[in-house]
Amino acid sequence: MKKSLPYLVAFSAILALGACGNDDSNDNGGDDAGGDEPQFMNLLTGGTGGTYYPLGGEIANILGDATDTTIDAQSSNASADNLMSLSDDNAEIAFTQTDVMSNAIDGINAFEGEAIDNISAIGSLYPETIQIVTTAGSGIETIEDLEGKAISVGAPGSGTYLNAEQILDVAGLTMDDINAQHLSFDESTSGLQDGNIDAAFITAGTPTGAVEGLSATNDIAIVSMTDEQVNSLVDEFPFYAPFTIESGTYAGLDSEVNTVAVYAMLAVTNNLSEDLVYEMTKALYERTDEMSHEKSNEILLETAQEGIGFDIHPGAQRFFDEQ
Structure with a gap:
């Protein structure tokens, strides 16, 4: 049946209005709840050998179920x-560390001249331990012993790299004093196994899968920090906290290791609505x-704001205020 001109004009107007309505996804705060409610979201984790990736998969499933969205952990x-x-x-x-978010x-640091102002926190998850992993018999017993050695300082852009810089500094070293290798956790443990590197900085919840895998095939050692180094680091950077890796955490680790930790956390874009982030x-x-990863036992409401000295998303803040 042939449509009349007025019918076509009206129909075109309806389509145009509909298209305008769909543009809300590009508007930071397009609804009354203060942002968007997408049907698909990406959750960025970390390398496959760390803690972020497996835990992120479980978190993605739970958050997706609670909000009726599809969340892909990458x-x-x-x-x-x-x-x-x-x-x-x-x-x-995205997963990140409290120090990196700050x-x-x-x-500053990796974000020199590029301050980010469109993200905020959901909350803290668990302590992330800075581990300086080497093999037994490497001759590396102190941070100072890293000088001149091939050391993995983390993947480019990772929080591990920033931790390595700061820890080297309290021992009077810089990146120029070592042969820095920018490797993922899996690449680091493979490098230690093959003898291609001498030690690796690994910032992750303990026990870390990549380190557990290494300890199953090699005798490992983890470098301890002195009390003076720990105190100096905590005084200069309050987002660090003293941490002890207990004996037996890894196969063959038969003594305690003194080090420091930061907190893993979840961050979100401010585009997301208050209601969505609340849920x-x-x-x-x-x-x-509902999670099987052992680190899920450390995700507690009591520590959800630990180490967070920056904006919490209004949806997350509403949940915390209700508690």
């Missing part, structure tokens, strides 16, 4: 790169019993 170069991706709207949710907002936060802290 491997990445971790903390700093994750925040850059959030800022560029290439993802909606640097991003302040525009995500509620699920994250109330449904940890």
